[in-house]
Amino acid sequence: MIAPRTARRAGLVASVLTLLLATGCFGGAAAEENSDGGRLRVAMLLPPRSGLSPFSDDAFKLSRLGIAEALTTLDEGGAPQPALATSWSRVDESTWRFVLREGVRFHDGTTLDAARVVDVLARAAAARPKPRILDGVELTAETDSASAVVVRTAVPDPLLPQRLSSPQLSILAAAAYQGDSIDPVQAGTGPFVLTRLEGTQSATLDRYDGYWGGRAVAPGIDVSFVPDGTARTAALRTGTADIVEAVPASQVAVLDKELYRTVAMPRTNTLYLNTRTGAFADPAIRAAARAAVQREPLVSGVYEKHADAAVGLLGPAVPWAAQRPARTERSAGPITGEKIVLATFSDRPELPEVAATLAQQLEAAGFVVEQVVREYAHIEADALAGRFDAFILSRATMLDSGDPVAYLASDFTCHGGFNISQLCDPAVDRAITAAAAEADLTKRRTLILAAEKAVLETEAAVPLLHERVVQGNARGVVDALFDPRERLLVSLKTRRTG
Structure with a gap:
């Protein structure tokens, strides 16, 4: 305990x-x-x-x-802005051309050029596992001149300029890449x-x-x-x-108010349920777990009101998510002492307390719960391999591209690289694929909310709360x-x- x-x-x-x-x-x-x-x-x-x-x-x-940079960056509204690329244009539905900034030198003194960018993007596309921003994306790049790169995707990708803003696609000097290892020392821009x-x-x-x-x-x-x-x-x-990252909610009361600032984050604390093996392979038992969850003790107790109870996967930091459609909740099946392993990591200090509180709620509903808590570096591989029945994760929902599609594809599609729930549902895949293909922002957001609805109706994920991160200065x-x-x-x- x-x-x-x-x-x-x-x-x-x-x-x-x-x-x-x-x-x-x-x-x-x-x-x-x-x-x-x-x-x-x-x-x-x-x-x-x-x-x-x-x-x-x-x-x-x-x-x-401030060590490394990608081709683009994002403004507050999520629109792409110049970084190592100064401009870009869409050649056709699947092809984009990016013009590189002149005079950029890596920390080792070498110069940024199109060949360097092409090499990095090729390595990222071939990496195993892929950077999650490339989940479900087939991407190739070639030089168009010494200072321009052409990037093609297998299917139209209206989000490509935002996608290329991901820190996971940062461009490093050639010396950083040694076989399968990457050493960023003296290699950024x-x-x-x-x-x-x-x-x-x-x-x-x-x-x-x-x-x-x-x-x-x-x-x-x-x-x-x-x-x-x-x-x-x-x-x-x-x-x-x-500067101190992520001051725990339990510690805020001991700080002078001038020493911290609270930031509403597009970050959701979610209970992922293993849909492939164990008790939660049965969707009715997943529904029973969802029904057992009470969010208020988490928000007011564990997070001391530095969080918001979750209605969906996307929270108040994504204002348009409030327009989500109503969803149908599956009927909960009877609980007859099903044994489950509930896991999380200790690096975020609230999560073990969330796990303890959820364990009590699930046990009150009839589950027999074993808890596993480790540092994230020592638990991620087991979580991704589906070795737990349930996993509590604090997950940024718009981290990679300023758009939730990458997160939804990574976490909930059949080939998603961060699919802790082991979910593979054709309806979910279709909904996320439709959102990914839509270029019109208003229509895209409607399709994203439809994809969120499809995910939640599988009962594979139970959104718990949306965090407000406290940063110390x-x-x-x-x-x-x-x-x-x-x-x-x-x-x-x-x-x-x-």
């Missing part, structure tokens, strides 16, 4: 902070001072799982820290160069004075990966961290970024003034 938050071990927090200070992760020898306050000290939630490979979820660290990665513990970044977009104010960034949320919060309180930190898509954290202007 998961221990309540009141019993968390203060000794662990103290030892983590002692380690951070002793190793210089939040200062020390690396803390160069200047008139703008010196190097930024950042405490990140999740450790790298794949050595900061852009073809994994680590890509978002490369983006958030962003305002900060990654000079050192210490496994899952820390990273060191220096300002890259040759950045095409101008010179950053901060001379560098010292990053620590701190899965323990109480330790991250303590680092903020004691002034040993400048120490006193004197200026122009840190609060990005609902979790792509950006520091900018050219981000600095500390004391």
Whole structure:
């Protein structure tokens, strides 16, 4: 059974902070001072799982820290904007042409050109597993000139410019790619160069004075990966961290209000049910689990009202989702002591508490529940392989492209690369495919909500709540970024003034 938050071990927090200070992760020898306050000290939630490979979820660290860039980026409304590509045009329904920015140099001194972009896109398309932004997408690229690339998809893809904004399609220098491994050290194009990665513990970044977009104010960034949320919060309180990701809801009350900001996120806490094996292969038993879920104890208890109860997969950070059609709920079958394994990960500190609360609710409905909690790096493979009956995941729903289609395709189609529910339903696949093909934004959103309805009517996923993420900023930190898509954290202007 998961221990309540009141019993968390203060000794662990103290030892983590002692380690951070002793190793210089939040200062020390690396803390160069200047008139703008010196190097930024950042405490990140999740450790790298794949050595900061852009073809994994680590890509978002490369983006958030200003290390690497993709061909495009997104504005607040989700429209594509120039990044390493300055313009693009649609040649025909399945073909796009992208013109590259001139004068861009990688951190190792080599120059960005069309051949480099083509090589990276080819590697991404061939990667196994694919970057999730390419789930269900057959993509090829070729040079059109030294400064232009033609990208083709097997079927029309009106979202391609947004798709190519994904940090998982960041363009790195040729030296980064060694066989099947990718090493981003001194290989990006962003305002900060990654000079050192210490496994899952820390990273060191220096300002890259040759950045095409101008010179950053901060001379560098010292990053620590701190899965323990109480330790991250303590680092903020004691002034040993400048920017802190994901302050746990349980810790907000101990912070001065000027030290944090709450951001409504397109992130949903969802209970995924294994539709292929075990008790939940029966849709009526999945419906019984859905009926047993009570969201209010999660929102008011675990998240202390820093969350919103979920009606669907898309939450209040996606305003148009409120227009969703009504759905039909399947009748719940009788529960006769079905044994289930309910799993989640500990990196987000609320999730083990969510699991404990849900276990009680499911047991009250008649299930026999075994709980499994591990760090994410040690549980993801088993979750994707379908080794649990149920899995609780905090999932960004518009992370990759500013559009939910990539998330729906990845999580709920037959060939989706992140299909924890093991769902393979032809009606769901058709609905998601129809949404993906629609270029008109109004019609596309209607089709997306129809696809959400199709997913929920399978009872494969039970949306629990929509998170409001709390980001900590120490006193004197200026122009840190609060990005609902979790792509950006520091900018050219981000600095500390004391």
